[in-house]
Amino acid sequence: MTVIWTDGRIVAPGEGALSAVDHGITVGDGVFETLAVFDGQAFAMTRHLRRLARSAAGLGLTAPDEAKVLEGVKAVLAEAGSSAGRLRITVTAGQGPLGSGREPGPQTVVVAAGPAVIHPEGRAARSPWVRNERSAVAGLKTISYAENVVALADAVAKGGDEAVLANTRGDLCEGTGSNVFVERGGELVTPPLSSGCLTGITRELLIEWAAEEGLPVREAAPDELPFSVLDEVSAGSAQLLLTGSVRNVQPVTWLDGAQLPVGELSAAARELFEARRRERLDP
Template identity: 40%
Template sequence: MTPTNASSETNTVSESSSSTSQIPLEDRIVWLNGVLLPANEVQISPFDHGWLVGDAVFETLVIVRGMPFAISRHLERLTFSAQQMKIALPDTDELRQAMMDVTDANGLNEGRLRVTISSGTGPLGSARGHSEPTAIIAATPQTPWPQSSAVATMSWSINENSPLAGLKTVSYGANVRALSLAAAKGATEAIFPNTKGQLCEGTGSNVFLVHRGQLITPSLASGCLAGVTRQLLIELTGAKEQDIPLPALAAAAEAFLCSTTRNIHPIHTVDNQRLRLCPGPATQAASEAFEQLMATEIDP
C-alpha cells in the first residue's frame, strides 16, 4: 500500500475517467431542482442570491467506485449549514438519490461531486426574497494532486467568531485571494491563522501535524471547518484536537493536509522551509488507515 494517496490516485483517475474527462463542462449532466439536464441548458436567475451575495451552502464529495463516499456525513453537514443559514433543503433522501443519478449520468467511476443550495432569488442586496431555494448537483473527473504539497501561511486571518465560522458556504472570496497569493509563492495551499494567531485551516483543507510525538489538529474552536475527512481521521488515528500556535506548523517533524479530494496529502515545505519528514510515519499510518477505510466502506 502506498504511503500517500497521490500516486495511486493519479493512476486511478487517469485510467477510469479517460473517456469522460474529455466531455466539455457544458455538456455534462447536472441536477437542477429535481431535473437532470445538460449543463448548457441550465437557467439560473441573475437575481439568485447564491450568485449575488454568496447566500448558499455546499458540499463536495469524492466519487469512489461509482458512488459518493461518506454521503451520510456530508448530508449531515449540509443540513447543519443550511439550518444555520436558514436555507430550506430538499428532502435528504431525494438529494442522496440525485447524487447517485448525476454520478451515473456522467459515467464517473472516480471523480468529484458538488451539491450547492442557494436561498433562491431576491433583491439586489443582502435582504432575502421569498422564492424557493435553488439546488444544483454537478460532477466531474477529479484532477490528481501532486504527491506532496508546499504550503504558505497567510497574514490574513480566519475570524473564529464570524457568523459563518464552521459553516460550508460559497462565500469563498478570501480563499480565492489567499490561494492566488500562495501560488505566486510556489505553494499549492494557503494556511490561515485565526485572530488569536493560532493555526486554523487551509483554503480547502484541514491540517494535521506531529508535535512531541502526538498527532494533533486545530480544534473546532479555532474557527476551522469540521471537515468530514478530518473527523474520520480523528476516529481512525486518535489525533488530538487542541489550540496550536501558527509557527508550530513550520517547526513540526511532519505534517499533512486532508480534505475530501486530497485524502491525506503530505506537506514537504512550509513558507519555503522544508519539514524533516515527508511523508513521516504518522502521515503514512494515517494514509494507510484511510485508504483501508475507503476500500472497505463507502459510507462510513
C-alpha cells in the first residue's frame, strides 16, 4: 500500500493532486529524499532534511518548509503503519510556465510511504553511459531522473538490479540509486565527491561508523578508482559494495554475469551498519 500526502491531506494513488503545470512535472524542477522506514519510524531524518535543503539551494530554490515536510511525514507514517518500508519526500518549484523559466509562488510538497524490501546482496551491470561530474546538478538529488531510469532499465535487461556508472574522466562514480565501494588491498574505498557522485547518507554513515569501529573504510584519492577497477572485481581480486537508503550496505555477488564472492570487509561493513542503525534512529 502506498500512502500519499500533499497540500495537507492524504490522497489516493490514482487521484489527481498536482497542477498539470507544476514545474516538477513539466521540467523536473525539484528535489527529493528517500528514507528507509524501520518499525514505523523514518531513519536518519535530520541528515536527509539537511541534504534536501542543500539540493534545493543547489537548484536555486528557497529552503523547503521543514515543518510542512514533517507534517506530511507524520501523516503518511501514521496511515501506512507497519506496511511502510520506504518514505519519499518531494519538493518542486510549484506551478510554472511550459518552459525552463520559473515563476514565484509556493512550492509543492509531496510525501509518500510504501513498502520496501532490503536485500542482503546485489547484482550490478556496468552502464554504457556516464555521469557528468561538471554538470550544474552534479551531486544534487533532483527529480530529473531520466538518465537513471534508462541506465537502470539497461542493467535490469542484462540481469542486474543496479547499474554502475563511470564519469566523463573514466573514473568510477556511482550507481543510479546507490554509492559504490571497492574492497581491495585490505580497505573499502569509495569514489570522492569530486567524481560527481551523490553525497549518500548511507555512504556518509558507513564512513563515520567504520572509523568508530576501526574498520579501514575511506574516500579514495583523485584518480585512485578508475572505472577499470571493475575488471578486478570481475576477476575476483577485488569486491564491490553498494550503499543506499533502501539497500543499506549491500555486497555485490553478480557483476555483468560473473558470480562474485562477498569480501570479508564488505560483510563486516554490512554487519556494522545493521547493528548501528538499530541503535541510532537519527544518527
